[in-house]
Amino acid sequence: MEKKLKVANIGMKFGMCHVEGAMNYGAEIAAICDCNEENLRFAGERYGFPEEKRVTDYMDIVNNDEINVVTVAIPDQQHKKVSCDLLRAGKNVLCEKPLALTREDIEEIIRAADESDAKFMVGQICRFTPAFEKAKEIIDSGAIGEIYFIESEYAHDYMKLCDEWRADPARHGVIGGGCHAIDLIRWLVGDPIEVFAYGTHKLLPMVDYDDATIAIMKFDENVAGKVFVSTGCKRDYTMRTCIYGTKGTIICDNTSPTMTLFTVDEEGVTKEPETIAVEVNNHNAAREFEVFADAILNNKPVATDAREGAKTVAVCLAIVESAKTGVPVKPDYNF
Numbered sequence: 001m002e003k004k005l006k007v008a009n010i011g012m013k014f015g016m017c018h019v020e021g022a023m024n025y026g027a028e029i030a031a032i033c034d035c036n037e038e039n040l041r042f043a044g045e046r047y048g049f050p051e052e053k054r055v056t057d058y059m060d061i062v063n064n065d066e067i068n069v070v071t072v073a074i075p076d077q078q079h080k081k082v083s084c085d086l087l088r089a090g091k092n093v094l095c096e097k098p099l100a101l102t103r104e105d106i107e108e109i110i111r112a113a114d115e116s117d118a119k120f121m122v123g124q125i126c127r128f129t130p131a132f133e134k135a136k137e138i139i140d141s142g143a144i145g146e147i148y149f150i151e152s153e154y155a156h157d158y159m160k161l162c163d164e165w166r167a168d169p170a171r172h173g174v175i176g177g178g179c180h181a182i183d184l185i186r187w188l189v190g191d192p193i194e195v196f197a198y199g200t201h202k203l204l205p206m207v208d209y210d211d212a213t214i215a216i217m218k219f220d221e222n223v224a225g226k227v228f229v230s231t232g233c234k235r236d237y238t239m240r241t242c243i244y245g246t247k248g249t250i251i252c253d254n255t256s257p258t259m260t261l262f263t264v265d266e267e268g269v270t271k272e273p274e275t276i277a278v279e280v281n282n283h284n285a286a287r288e289f290e291v292f293a294d295a296i297l298n299n300k301p302v303a304t305d306a307r308e309g310a311k312t313v314a315v316c317l318a319i320v321e322s323a324k325t326g327v328p329v330k331p332d333y334n335f
C-alpha cells in the first residue's frame with residue numbers, strides 16, 4: 001500500500017482545479033507541467049511552486065520515480081498517449097473526461113489500465129456536484145419511487161471557448177461536453193440500450209459538427225430518457241436535470257443554489273414542492289481528488305474507472321452516429 005501521495009499535475013488551465021483539489025487534500029505537489037511556458041509560469045506563481053517543480057515535458061513526470069499520482073487535464077485528443085505513458089510507468093492517473101474520442105484510443109487506455117497495478121480514474125466531475133449527489137441520495141432512498149423518465153442537458157456557450165482542439169470534428173460537442181450529462185444519466189438510472197438523435201448547426205460557424213443535438217433513449221426496466229446538448233446556446237451554463245419517478249420528481253442542475261423535490265401523500269397526490277438548498281460547486285475537484293486518494297491509499301475500486309468512462313463515450317458515439325444516419329443506434333458497451 002502506498003502511504004504517501006506525491007502528486008504531479010499536467011495541463012495548467014482547467015488542470016489548476018486538480019492542483020487545488022490535491023492541495024486541499026493536503027497531498028504534496030511534486031511537480032506541475034504545461035508545455036506552454038506562460039501557462040506554466042502563471043500557475044507556478046499562483047500557487048507558489050518554485051522553478052524546480054515546473055516542467056514543460058510530461059515525460060519528466062513519467063520518468064520521476066518519486067511521483068505516484070498524476071492528474072491529466074490536456075486536450076482530449078492527447079488523453080490516450082499521456083495516460084498510457086503514465087500508467088505504464090506505474091503512476092496512478094486521474095484523467096479528465098471524456099476518456100478519449102475514439103474506440104481505438106479507449107481500448108488502448110483500458111489495456112494499459114488492466115496491465116497496470118496502479119489506479120485509473122476518469123474525472124466525471126458531475127458525480128461530485130452537490131445537487132447531483134443529493135439527487136442520487138434521494139433516488140436511492142426510494143423517495144421518488146421507480147424512475148420512469150430522466151432528462152438532462154449540457155447547455156454551454158462555446159463561442160469564446162472553441163479553440164483549435166475543440167473545433168476538431170472528432171471532439172463533437174456531444175462527446176466533449178455532452179458526456180457530462182450522459183454520464184450523469186448513466187450514473188442515476190443505468191445504461192441506455194438504444195438512442196435516437198437529431199442535430200442542428202446554427203450557432204458555431206467555426207465548427208464542422210452539429211452544435212445542438214437532442215437524443216431520446218430507451219433503457220431496460222420500462223425507463224425512457226432524453227439528453228439535450230447545445231454548445232452554442234445563448235444563455236448561462238446549465239445542466240438542468242429532471243428525474244421523474246412513480247412517487248415524485250426531482251428538478252436540479254449544477255448552477256443553482258436550490259433543487260426541487262416533489263413527493264406524494266398517502267393517496268398518491270402530489271404535495272407542495274420542497275426546496276432544498278445545495279452548494280453550487282460544479283467543479284468539485286476537491287471531492288474528486290479525495291475519492292481518488294482514498295481508492296489509492298485503501299486499495300478500493302474506482303467507480304469511474306476506464307471501462308466506466310468508456311461506456312459514457314460509447315453512448316456519446318452512438319448519439320453522434322444516430323444524428324448522422326437518421327436511425328436508432330445501440331451503444332456498444334463491449335470493452
Ligand SMILES: NC(=O)c1ccc[n+]([C@@H]2O[C@H](COP(=O)([O-])OP(=O)(O)OC[C@H]3O[C@@H](n4cnc5c(N)ncnc54)[C@H](O)[C@@H]3O)[C@@H](O)[C@H]2O)c1
Pocket residue numbers: 010011012013014015033034035036039056057058072073074075076078096097098123125163176283
Ligand atoms: N470537468 C470539467 O468540467 C472540465 C472543464 C474544462 C475542461 N475539461 C477537460 O480538461 C481538459 C483540458 O481542458 P482545458 O479547458 O484546460 O484546455 P485548454 O486548451 O484551455 O488548456 C490545456 C492546457 O494543457 C496544455 N497542454 C497541452 N498539451 C500538453 C502536453 N502534451 N503536455 C503538457 N501540457 C499540455 C496547454 O498548453 C494548456 O495550457 C480537457 O480534457 C477538457 O475536456 C473538463
